[in-house]
Amino acid sequence: MFPEISVTRTTSPRTKPIPGQSLPFGQYFTDHMFIMDYVEGQGWIHPRIEPYGPMMIEPSAMVFHYGQAVFEGLKAYRCADGSINLFRPRLNYERINLSDERLVIPHLDEDFCVYATRELVRIDQDWIPSGDGESLYIRPFVIATDPYLGVRPANTYRFMIILSPSGAYYPQGINPVKIYVEDKYVRAVRGGTGFTKCAGNYAASLIAQDIAHKKGFVQVLWLDGIEQKYIEEVGSMNILFVIDGKLVTPALNGSILPGITRRSCIEFARSIGMEVEEKRISIDEIIDAGKSGRLTEAFGSGTAAVISPVGELKYEDTTLTINENKIGPVARLLYDTITGVQRGVKEDTLGWTIKV
Numbered sequence: 001m002f003p004e005i006s007v008t009r010t011t012s013p014r015t016k017p018i019p020g021q022s023l024p025f026g027q028y029f030t031d032h033m034f035i036m037d038y039v040e041g042q043g044w045i046h047p048r049i050e051p052y053g054p055m056m057i058e059p060s061a062m063v064f065h066y067g068q069a070v071f072e073g074l075k076a077y078r079c080a081d082g083s084i085n086l087f088r089p090r091l092n093y094e095r096i097n098l099s100d101e102r103l104v105i106p107h108l109d110e111d112f113c114v115y116a117t118r119e120l121v122r123i124d125q126d127w128i129p130s131g132d133g134e135s136l137y138i139r140p141f142v143i144a145t146d147p148y149l150g151v152r153p154a155n156t157y158r159f160m161i162i163l164s165p166s167g168a169y170y171p172q173g174i175n176p177v178k179i180y181v182e183d184k185y186v187r188a189v190r191g192g193t194g195f196t197k198c199a200g201n202y203a204a205s206l207i208a209q210d211i212a213h214k215k216g217f218v219q220v221l222w223l224d225g226i227e228q229k230y231i232e233e234v235g236s237m238n239i240l241f242v243i244d245g246k247l248v249t250p251a252l253n254g255s256i257l258p259g260i261t262r263r264s265c266i267e268f269a270r271s272i273g274m275e276v277e278e279k280r281i282s283i284d285e286i287i288d289a290g291k292s293g294r295l296t297e298a299f300g301s302g303t304a305a306v307i308s309p310v311g312e313l314k315y316e317d318t319t320l321t322i323n324e325n326k327i328g329p330v331a332r333l334l335y336d337t338i339t340g341v342q343r344g345v346k347e348d349t350l351g352w353t354i355k356v
C-alpha cells in the first residue's frame, strides 16, 4: 500500500486555455500540483496535492546556488473513447532515480511516483486538451531546499509534479529541420552528468542553441566532449539515422541521455525485424554516408516532438541535405506507431501505455 496523498482542492479554478485556439508549450498550468518533502532521517513525507501556485522558499535554498535539481518530462493523452493514456511512466521515474543518484539526491519510490502522477492527472483531467496532437505535459522534478550556503548534498528536498496542457508539436505537419553541428561548445563529458536530466545541463547548453538560432538553425547537434568527433544528441533529443537500411544510433556512453522515445524506436524497429545498431558514430562517417547516398534518414527522438526529421546538417564548411529535406519512411513509421499507441488508435503490442 502507498502512503495516503492528502488532497486540498482549489476554490478558485484557473482559466483554461480555449479549445480550438493554438496552445503553446509549457505556458499554462493546471489547478493542482503534487508535493512531497524529504527530511533526513524521515524519508519522503507528507505527499499531498494542493492548488497550483507560488510557494515560499528561502533565498538561501541550496538549489539556487549549487543547482541540485533534476526533472522529468512525460505526457498524458486523451483517447477517442475518453480514457487517458500515460506512455511508459515508470521509465521516467527509473530515470529520475538515475539522475538522483548522480546528484546525491535521495531515491524515490518509482511505483509511488507513478501512482501520484495518476492521482494528480485524474484530479486535473478536465485540463487534458483533446485536439489533434495536443496533450497534457507532466513535469516531475526535485530541488534541494536546505537554507544553507555550504557546498555539500542537501538534507532536505522537495519533489513536485506540475501539469501543463500543451499544443501539437507539428501544427503544420512534420517539416524536417536545419541542424548546426556544434564544434566549439560541448554538452557533456565522460564522467559528467550527460546521462541525467539535471537542470545544469540545460543552462550550459543555451549558448550554443542561441548562436545556432541566430545563424538560422533550429537546433545543434552535439559532438562528444573529448575529441569533438563522435555524435551524441541533437538539442534535447536523441538522434537516429538510417544507413544502408539499418537503424543506427549512438550507443549510450554516459554522456548521452537515455531517452524513452529512443528506446521505444529501437524496441519497435527490432519487433518488426529491422536491424538496429547502437554504436559510436563519427560525424565524418555521417557526412561520408550522406555523400555516398547510404544515409537515407536522420531524425531526433524525444517526448515533446516524438520524431523530428533532420533535413540539413551543417558541419564546418559542409552542408549535407538529407532525403531531399523530406520526412523518410522509417521516421514516418516510428512517428505514426508511437503517436498511434500513445493516443490509443494503434494496438499497443509492446505494452507501452497504462490508463490513468
Ligand SMILES: *Cc1c(COP(=O)(O)O)cnc(C)c1O
Binding pocket: 073, 197, 233, 235, 236, 237, 238, 257, 258, 259, 260, 261, 262, 301, 302, 303, 304
Ligand atoms: C529528455 C531528453 C531526451 C529525450 O528523452 P525522452 O525520454 O525520449 O523524452 C534526449 N536528450 C536530452 C538531452 C533530454 O533532456
